[in-house]
Amino acid sequence: AEQTARFLERVDAEERIEPNDFMPAAYRRTLARQISQHAHSEIIGMQPEGNWITRAPSLRRKAALLAKVQDECGHGLYLYAAAETLGIAREEFVEQLLSGRAKYSSIFNYPTMTWADIGAIGWLVDGAAIMNQIPLCRCSYGPYARAMIRVCKEESFHQRQGYEIMMTLARGSAEQKAMAQDALNRWWWPSLMMFGPPDGQSTHSDMSTRWKIKRFSNDDLRRKFVDATVPQATYLGLTLPDPDLRFDPETGHWAHGAIDWEEFRNVIAGNGPCNADRLARRRETHESGAWVREAAAAHAARQKARRAA
């Protein structure tokens, strides 16, 4: 109890908690869950964009998309490393993902149907991710905060790239502009859902806020995102698919229409358009790599034995 009090004092003083410091078991559990889910999201998030690497419409776009997907893999790796500092091995996190017990961001269960989806993901999904992640750069747990600083820097680059794809389409032919609008129509609402359930319905928020893992409420972050995105859409000449969207002069914020939380719960529960495909693909990749991992281990063991001899 005294340790816990001391821990809370340190958190209040904005000190960073490091792996060898004392931390309450629930804090450790919460962080392990959140960081590993975040890592899983990066890894699964490679799939919808990876779907367009072979079909990217120019070499420049192809290189940028491949680099982006590679960055996501890198983010996954930093985040697994940050989660491992909590005393759980990466294999365990991977096993949770493959068995379907662990969650990942529900947005990656939507399919990428056209090239414009690549632009919309960069602009909206990475944009929403950044809103969520910037406060995490000041999270009380040191390794997570440091990983997020690096991730946020790359994400904002991705977000600008995605916006630029949308801009090119919006200023292109009528077909291209229609493709951009269609992608916006499909990705807008799922992006708003990325901030999680409305305040009051969120199950993990209270303690997370107390522990300075979470610094803003879901609704606050969502509001920031909408405020930032509405003028961007206007600039693109595209229409947000929300007839109820309006600027509220009293609050100074944009107010959006009702979100279909039923859809959100369904996708989280495994019923999104691509949940089954995403996990199946991840499992296949993992299984088809088994013989390679075994070979690498066998070779390393033999090398070690040779050196010892």
Add this chain to the structure above:
Amino acid sequence: AEQTARFLERVDAEERIEPNDFMPAAYRRTLARQISQHAHSEIIGMQPEGNWITRAPSLRRKAALLAKVQDECGHGLYLYAAAETLGIAREEFVEQLLSGRAKYSSIFNYPTMTWADIGAIGWLVDGAAIMNQIPLCRCSYGPYARAMIRVCKEESFHQRQGYEIMMTLARGSAEQKAMAQDALNRWWWPSLMMFGPPDGQSTHSDMSTRWKIKRFSNDDLRRKFVDATVPQATYLGLTLPDPDLRFDPETGHWAHGAIDWEEFRNVIAGNGPCNADRLARRRETHESGAWVREAAAAHAARQKARRAA
């Protein structure tokens, strides 16, 4: 010896030899080899054309190509059935193909690079096959002769289809005409090789002729093919890739330039552009079907047991 003499008399009298009739062991061996090679050629021949089913340029062409590849499968099946009448099970022939011991027509070791190759195969390869096969409709072995009658009917339909594809391309845009000419350039010489080595170098011909399996020499059949094809190419407005080709007014036949028999021997020996791919593909298909064959057998056995019970 008396039986053999009687057998030769029957052959001379143009009687058909049937499965239960006496036949010399060498006759049986020769036929089993020839018919099974012919069957293998049909089965392997599905691959170069199958390569374009998903990319066929219209629904009509797609349906025709799929039907053609299906016909080749059908031909393979009749021919295996004809070969089985010689007392060897189909599994054995398939095993010879998969192990690489059996040969098949070397023409199918060339790749189909453009849509025009589908036209060229129909026109030239099926055309050459028909030249080879029409005399086989009168072959001394009854089951083979009857299978060939059916095969030839379908092949000549395929040949007309191929010619019509070439015609459409030759009368199309400059790019399409160039595509047709390019395919002709690549397929012409391999088609001439389909008739086998020049007379005198052919190893199996003498006895086959005596037994009325073979009725024309390789060079005779090749000459017929060239005579038939030259005016067709002229009609298409395409140029045969042989600067030495000329009409010989004395013989009344077209004389072609020298054939690169070195290439022929190499492709037969397994060194064609696609030999390795063709066999690998056939093996994969065979292996990936193993569990299905086992399931069908297990179900059939269970059904039988149920009926008996």
Add this chain to the structure above:
Amino acid sequence: MEEDMALANMGLDLIGQARALYTHAAEIEDAGHDEDQLAYLRDERAYGNLLLVEQPNGDFAQTMVRQFLYAAFIDPYWRLLTGSADATLAAIAAKAEKESAYHLRHSAEWVIRLGDGTAESHRRARAAIARLFPYTNEMFDVPADEDVLAAEGLVPDPAALRAVWRDTVSDVLGRATLALPEGGWMQSGGRDGRHSEHLGPLLAELQFLQRSFPGATW
């Protein structure tokens, strides 16, 4: 190889049905289009196919289960469509129904063989059903604007086929010693052009030549 032949037969029947329908649609549209225009020059979002039929072949169990689940729906659908007030549509349906009856019989026999075959084939068949079942509900939705056509007696109401489909599937799965999935989430969106990621690469191959040589005749 016998099975290659049967699958090619089904493929040919299905291409033939598609061509007949496209040609009829192009005639009705009367905008100078033809079957190839409709198949080769539309983008993914303009394709209103069922999600079920764009699912990958996977292994032989997945291919056969997909064909079975579809045939169990489309065979009685064609039968109802033979009564269409549109004579051409009724004629297309009459031909297609004979073909789909064979597809249904053939695929059902395989589902039974695989389900009641070896442990491996049972496992694969079960996995295929689990993977594909969520795409079956969409078949019974009335596509946008089709209610008008149904009211005029031009097309049947697919919802009416739910019971007969369920009976067929339940009977065959029973004989295959496979369980009929109960409840569970159902996917939709194909009718509105919201596709899985499996359709795009198929269209890239399908349309490549037409797109590369615009306006050429093949």
Add this chain to the structure above:
Amino acid sequence: MEEDMALANMGLDLIGQARALYTHAAEIEDAGHDEDQLAYLRDERAYGNLLLVEQPNGDFAQTMVRQFLYAAFIDPYWRLLTGSADATLAAIAAKAEKESAYHLRHSAEWVIRLGDGTAESHRRARAAIARLFPYTNEMFDVPADEDVLAAEGLVPDPAALRAVWRDTVSDVLGRATLALPEGGWMQSGGRDGRHSEHLGPLLAELQFLQRSFPGATW
């Protein structure tokens, strides 16, 4: 996943090299083309790539062996090209050589690990070498018209690299406990646009969007 990163790095380096070369080629050609014109709007027969690099990924052994056999050639080739009389080409080569040296080291390490790993990885590595070796001789042929360029000191003679390539491959395969294939038939034709059947579907995906929306900017 670490290996995903490394493979993506190689892919990015190779795309970067291709873009630099295409851009330079387009400048020299001076016909208003750009890198994408050269990559996206040429047909298969106009692609003069090595057959080796169009072979399918297959399993991880096949991917790695392919990259290794190529890197063992292209790394010393880039090194020679740094001495090109064409300053742009020399600069492209100087950058590419650093990248290819890494590709060579990385792929060689994997070939050794797989060859000297488990029985299964050894078998797979051996099969990959048997499958891909026939495509290696083509690397040392002087492409049509390049003799003129070589005479002017613009490009090196690839035939001069045969010995160093063989030494590298022989050394790595030796450490991998894998045999260097001796003799055997060698394939060719890629330089003249005579491709295997693996290239067509790759180009269909690569070029699909450019072909579907002619003249659009992306």
